[in-house]
Amino acid sequence: GFTGGGVGGGVIDGFGFFCVLLLIVGVLFFHSFMRRNTAALPTTGAQDFRWTTPRYDSALLQPILASDPGFVPETFLQKAQMAFLLVQRAYQDRNVHAARAFLAAPVWNSWSEQVNYLLEQHQRPILENLNVRGLAVTEARAEESGQSVTVHLDYVAAVHFNDDRDGRLISGSEEDARLGEDWTFWRAPGTVTVQGGGATASKCPNCGGLLKLNDDGKCDYCGAEIQSGSYDWVVTNMQRSSFQGVSTAQGLGLDELDPERGLAAIQATDPAFDFEQFRGRGQQAFYSLQEAWQARDLSSSRPFMSPGLYLGWSSQVQQLIELHKINKLDDLRLEELIPIKVTHGQAFDDITVRVTATCADYEVDERTGKVIFGSQSPSRFSEFWTFQRGRGVQTTSRSLQDRVCPNCGAPLELNQVGECRYCRAAVTSGRFDWVLSRIEDADS
Ligand SMILES: [Zn+2]
Ligand SMILES: [Zn+2]
Known part of the structure; x- marks a missing residue:
């Protein structure tokens, strides 16, 4: 079971902490003292400024927001980008296990076959200078069978395959290219936004423990089937697209x-x-x-x-x-x-x-x-x-x-x-x- 990790505690740690606390109180006191004794800050004329509310495409994401008030489009796209980067890293490492928590079982199975083929062929995929340039939601659905959001990703990378024995270039290009993909994220009916990060923050979306899947793809601590989509978003489709020059901020209406x-x-x-x-x-x-x-x-x-x-x-x-x-x-x-x-x-x-x-x-x-x-x-x-x-x-x-x-x-x-x-x-x-x-x- 999950034991909570971290040793810590004990007399010395407690005392060290007390010292830190004392220091903080001292610093805070000093600051408030300084503040009282400092002339008024110059005004910037910004006092009347009010941020406007972000105008993300509510028409598109309304079905998701309606059943999950904790869903924040901006945070969702950050998670989507993390999932993309983590899967690409697992791909380059040819480590199928490292991508398992982010991909629904059927997608993970076929993706794993490709990775295993590369291993057999001694081909190492390399995405040099990988840099995500922009993300945009292109479709969102809430249905009885579950919810899905499709995200377009623009990225730049020099994608090539090298022989893992001598480093020789087998195929692809060492020049940066503008590329695009469409990924569909899905979750089971009734699933809501995970607080505390979830799989892309290396946390089990069910128990919050450090993410570690056993050979059956279940959380090692609580047994949750992460790939089922019953706890957090999982990828159900990865599709090659083209670079479209999307702006994440504009798409979200920020x-x-x-x-x-x-x-x-x-x-x-x-x-x-x-x-x-x-x-x-x-x-x-x-x-x-x-x-x-x-x-x-x-x-x-x-x-x-x-x-x-x-x-x-x-x-x-x-x-x-x-x-x-x-x-x-x-x-x-x-x-x-x-x-x-x-x-x-x-x-x-x-x-x-x-x-x-x-x-x-x-x-x-x-x-x-x-x-x-x-x-x-x-x-x-x-x-x-x-x-x-x-x-x-x-x-x-x-x-x-x-x-x-x-x-x-x-x-x-x-x-x-x-x-x-x-x-x-x-x-x-x-x-x-x-x-x-x-x-x-x-x-x-
Ligand atoms: Zn801390
Ligand atoms: Zn768990």
Whole structure:
């Protein structure tokens, strides 16, 4: 049975915790003291600003919302993206078990056959630079037999198959291509939105235990048949489509504001929010992540990466290691970080900034030390970085980037699914502090 994991407790932990608590109380007291003694903040003229309610295509999703008030389209699409990334990762790893919790049994069976065929043929599928560009709901149905939502996904990847014995390219292309797929998610009648993440957050949607399926595809702890769709959405159809250039925010009818209005609106609901401080955090995140990338070890950056971004980047780091590549970014210098837009959703606020930096970007074969790609002379590049935070979250002195848990204030240590080891809060979800959720090339 599920024992709850984690040892902890005991006198020393309790005392350590008490010290942390004392520290927090002290910090809070100091802050309120400072606040009282600080001149009024300059007004931004945003006091009268009110967010408008997101206008997601209610006509399309109304049948789902009608029977499940906890259904949030924005959060659903995040889960759909996670399911897509997790299945693609399992595909590249040719690990059929890793995808089982997300796919309905018939789909999983035929998908597994393809994967096993690749294993027999010594073909390793590689989705290099995999990056989801946009998602959109194209169809939703609520019927007596169950509910289904079809999601279109636009993504970019260089898809190819290499021989797993010598690494030779067998088929496909090493050039990035724009691709699209349509995935249908289904759940049994009466199933409602899982609180606490569900399968895509590595949690059993029934008992909340760490997701671990036995050989029959049932939760190892509670015996729930996850693939049945009786607990959470499962994929019942995966269809090749084409790149359609969909915008997730527009499809959901989210507010996209220019930086001035958007930042003022955030400040109106979170008075302690300060863009210069945010910019400093953005710069810190930029250098931290680029350093982690070169070191092929993301553990220091994981606390401020959303689960989706972390999954994508960790897959790419794994590929670099397997292909014996090191990506060097010599003389990296961040020149500019400027706000581009603010997106206000039903569950999250996004701040997108454009970072402009220079570096010499090249790949080295670690076995020979030879440069195999790129140039050793510096050049300039621009990217859009999007930071996300739950709506209504307030700025505090606890920052993920300082490795402090924004929920309990303990020194931050993450467990394997990205939760604080002490309070079990899903700190990388954006529900407590800003996390980096998307990186897009601004030049393409
Ligand atoms: Zn369970
Ligand atoms: Zn915590």
